[in-house]
Amino acid sequence: MRDTAVALAAAGIDNVRFEARLLLAKAAGLPVEALIGRGRDPVAAAIVDALRSLSVRRLQHEPMAYILGEREFWGLPFKVTPEVLVPRPDSETIIEAGLALLPDRERCWRLLDLGLGSGCLLLTLLKELPNAGGVGLEISHGALEVARDNAAALDVAARATLVQGDWRQPGWEDRLGGPFDLVVSNPPYVESAAISRLMPEVAQYEPRQALDGGPDGLTAYRTIAAAGRRLVTPEGHLLFEVGHGQATEIVGILASVGLAPLPPWKDLGGIERVVGARH
Numbered sequence: 001m002r003d004t005a006v007a008l009a010a011a012g013i014d015n016v017r018f019e020a021r022l023l024l025a026k027a028a029g030l031p032v033e034a035l036i037g038r039g040r041d042p043v044a045a046a047i048v049d050a051l052r053s054l055s056v057r058r059l060q061h062e063p064m065a066y067i068l069g070e071r072e073f074w075g076l077p078f079k080v081t082p083e084v085l086v087p088r089p090d091s092e093t094i095i096e097a098g099l100a101l102l103p104d105r106e107r108c109w110r111l112l113d114l115g116l117g118s119g120c121l122l123l124t125l126l127k128e129l130p131n132a133g134g135v136g137l138e139i140s141h142g143a144l145e146v147a148r149d150n151a152a153a154l155d156v157a158a159r160a161t162l163v164q165g166d167w168r169q170p171g172w173e174d175r176l177g178g179p180f181d182l183v184v185s186n187p188p189y190v191e192s193a194a195i196s197r198l199m200p201e202v203a204q205y206e207p208r209q210a211l212d213g214g215p216d217g218l219t220a221y222r223t224i225a226a227a228g229r230r231l232v233t234p235e236g237h238l239l240f241e242v243g244h245g246q247a248t249e250i251v252g253i254l255a256s257v258g259l260a261p262l263p264p265w266k267d268l269g270g271i272e273r274v275v276g277a278r279h
């Protein structure tokens, strides 16, 4: 584990002791807690070999979540593969905002998630709202399969309709069975030209169609907002996760299509992270 940590540090990776411990646990097929207090135990050669192969992947800056195959979000375990964006702690802000807008946990709320990825937004909301039902739209077949696996593992599959589709196609919003009490979306929002400058974990490994927001990063927001008043019930809301510094422009996009913007929600770093609007 120490050797792994040294190698990771030399590659410019942070949190190396923590990551080395997770990689050793994965190599040994043990939960990470099982390593505590066993620092002097001999390690079988097969585990050392497995650890070396995992370390090589991490040294090439493959995200930990893809190597481990899992990432926690809102305290829930989500299966993660290279077909999906790695769920981010910042995206929990949209869950907080959504639950604040749907205070009656027992109601049969109707939810929509545009750009499901792993399903972390919709499936978490379905866990928190036990009588709600939800539709999720995703362009990537691979991501849709991961979201379906997560829905089954989290025991919400019966309340989740997960469909393949593309919000750039004419009439896309009419096929989703709306309107919905709450529409959430964390669409791709990185400016196309900025993607190659992101950290290698993101630029080289995460799906381009989960990142690429077009020339100014805002293409998907304009498309989705344009359908907003047809997707949301008269009392309903639309919530977008937004990139750093994008909130003001996206409030303007929402207002321009006749939605009534709400004050943005900040993430734990104090960044305006979620922009919402009423019908």
Ligand SMILES: C[S@@+](CC[C@H](N)C(=O)[O-])C[C@H]1O[C@@H](n2cnc3c(N)ncnc32)[C@H](O)[C@@H]1O
Pocket (backbone or CB within 6 Å): 084, 085, 086, 087, 088, 091, 114, 115, 116, 117, 118, 119, 120, 121, 137, 138, 139, 140, 143, 165, 166, 167, 168, 186, 187, 188, 189, 209, 210, 211
């Ligand atoms: C930034 S990721 C968000 C994934 C997940 N909701 C999350 O918060 O981790 C955006 C997702 O939108 C999907 N997507 C991109 N363009 C799309 C389109 N035109 N129609 C439907 N889904 C799209 C991507 O494949 C990706 O899974």
